[in-house]
Amino acid sequence: MPVLHFEEGPIDVYIFICYLAYLALVPYKHYLGVTGWTGVKDSLLELGRLRKTTLDFGGESGDKISGLTKEQKGIIEKLGFADALF
Numbered sequence: 001m002p003v004l005h006f007e008e009g010p011i012d013v014y015i016f017i018c019y020l021a022y023l024a025l026v027p028y029k030h031y032l033g034v035t036g037w038t039g040v041k042d043s044l045l046e047l048g049r050l051r052k053t054t055l056d057f058g059g060e061s062g063d064k065i066s067g068l069t070k071e072q073k074g075i076i077e078k079l080g081f082a083d084a085l086f
Helices: 008-032 037-047 070-079
Strands: 052-057 060-065
Touching (some): 008 037, 008 070, 037 070
């Protein structure tokens, strides 16, 4: 994405957003043990296929997560979220 602004404010914001994205992706890449950004992209696409449904029955509600594939389960375990979901 080209930066087409010549004022200091929008450029500072753009650099800050890029820095935040880098801070979010580097640990993700580390925990997955992938080399290159393609592995991160592929894992995010795989996790994007997850679906969560909440059912409400007269004041009671229950959450249901779609059936996990082997790849999705492996990614979730590597990231340390298995205890929260299973």
